[in-house]
Amino acid sequence: MAVIVESKAGGGAAAPSYVKTPAWRFLASLPVDRKLARHDIAGSLAHVGMLAEVGILTTEEAGALAKGLHRIYGEIGTGSFPWREDLEDVLTNIEVRRTEILGPLGAKVHTARSRNDQIALDERLYLREAIAAVQQETLRLQLALLDLAEAHAATPMPGYTHLQRAQPVTVGHHLLAHFWRLSRDHQRLSDAFARANVSPLGAGALAGSTLPIDPVRTAHRLGFAGVFENSIDAVSDRDYFAEFLFDLSLLAVHLSSLGDEIVLWASQEVGFLRPAPELGSGSSLMPQKRNPDVAELARGKAGRVIGDLVSLLATLKSLPLAYNRDL
Structure with missing residues (x-):
């Protein structure tokens, strides 16, 4: 997609207009990144506030921009935002909508900001929320396992090695092994959150800005623990996604192990449990069966x-510094 920025008579920037290129469908990322919309608005609001505080924007300009951004935020929340598939990504959609509402003033949101540090910020804001959501669900499962373990603290069962009966244990003791696995998963996610909780805004395309911006102010507005130490690293770093995906992968391995155990225990050969009707399915040919579908899918996913x-x-593995489109 090509970007054409037209100049107004008398100076100043007009709202950007966009034309399709033959590769626009290949370039489009909107189906994936539109989930960043709320976070992009939050980042822009913080950026506008900082620009006003350092005197780059007037109070009146900042107020009008904030009003327009809140309007867009509301449209996104109610589902009335006019998404355009021909605009390649969430950033472009919001930029075009902003200038539709505010005219040339809408373009001033992007003062001293690049799409590179903008998208890096949006991703970190999204990731913080995602980590918190996964931690909450992990904790719910931990508590359920803990309740079940307490209820079966004295219920005997065989303990296994090599899938052969080894020593007697209790059901509660066995379930707590899964509890402690999940506890480590929860802690790893907290560690990942701490490393991701750094604002990249102010790094620009890769070398900052010559304007007198204050990245610390923006970081504090968004609840970050700190700001970037190196502008090149700020826009090129995706360690936080890799670390999050590793943590999720290990969590998924633990859930798969639990699911596999449920499948085994639910078999007639073992018979330790029988799946609840709402957590399994029957057979179209053999109505006596109750298949542990949820556990099987947890294992498969x-x-x-x-x-x-x-x-x-x-x-x-092969990306040079700093920002690349396939980052």
């Missing part, structure tokens, strides 16, 4: 998560 990690690492 782990491969997708691991595959995503390998795909990301394969992409990152």
